[in-house]
């Protein structure tokens with residue numbers, strides 16, 4: 074035993090460099106320190122404060138999608154460790170940010186957020202456009218439903234989640250986030266332009282976030298290097314998948330056999346000529362921030378007009 078102890082101390086030193094935070098002991102501590110400290114410090118991973126187990130699961134899956142090398146075996150251990158040691162805390166008024174500081178303590182329902190406007194609804198989903206002018210913030214509100222956000226024009230925000238310390242965030246146009254129900258937040262627009270987000274609120278639980286199964290594709294018109302269509306599967310849940318679709322001017326997206334319902338979100342303005350074999354061609358036009366529901370069924374071929382088109386496509390599974 075005499076020899077074992079010093080060895081253990083040496084190993085500990087090499088894992089936790091001087092100045093690093095001592096994380097609570099328990100299964101999962103090593104995974105946090107080793108696997109979550111590759112791109113940012115492991116302290117950074119927990120700096121945002123408490124989350125529900127479902128939210129930690131979303132974060133961990135998001136990080137795996139971004140390249141965190143957490144194995145299937147480690148994933149559950151890590152989520153349990155995070156949820157146990159950094160659980161959801163109730164909102165704490167003392168931690169409010171400037172601009173959100175004067176808000177009432179009790180969160181309102183997401184339905185009461187005045188900066189968002191309903192743009193679509195059916196039996197499964199309600200879609201809103203959230204439009205926050207520069208310097209303004211939503212009231213602290215509660216999300217009781219699973220939610221998908223498409224950030225239309227990018228920008229900068231400062232957000233408070235579940236009463237944790239404020240988090241600054243930067244978005245590029247077309248960024249997509251999924252969050253499971255059961256969190257409270259407020260978002261302040263710290264950028265110089267309007268902050269626009271298309272928000273899907275699902276009636277039913279959508280299941281956990283999962284990695285996309287298809288590879289990205291890059292298809293160019295015959296003989297062209299530039300008239301190309303880039304399709305990048307982002308992620309799925311049990312109920313839907315999300316793809317990022319970029320079409321260069323005049324690019325043709327060959328007919329697909331999509332049998333499933335889709336909702337297109339216009340990140341840029343778009344004008345697409347749609348051809349369905351056996352019917353006459355139709356032109357689909359949307360402005361940035363608008364959406365277009367598209368019933369599944371026939372194979373459709375799309376030809377882009379003169380400007381680059383950027384869409385997010387949400388396909389029901």
Ligand code: HEC
Pocket residue numbers: 105108109110111112113117118119121132133136137139140141142143240
């Ligand atoms: C491959 C690089 C990489 C690894 C490995 C990684 N992260 Fe991250 N993480 C990022 C980047 C980039 C961001 C900032 C972008 C963002 O917020 O989406 C981030 C942000 C975060 C955030 C703040 C996001 C939010 O929504 O508030 C948390 C929490 C987080 N990481 C946790 C983790 C955990 C836990 C692990 C270990 C499983 C991990 N990270 C491993 C790249 C990584």
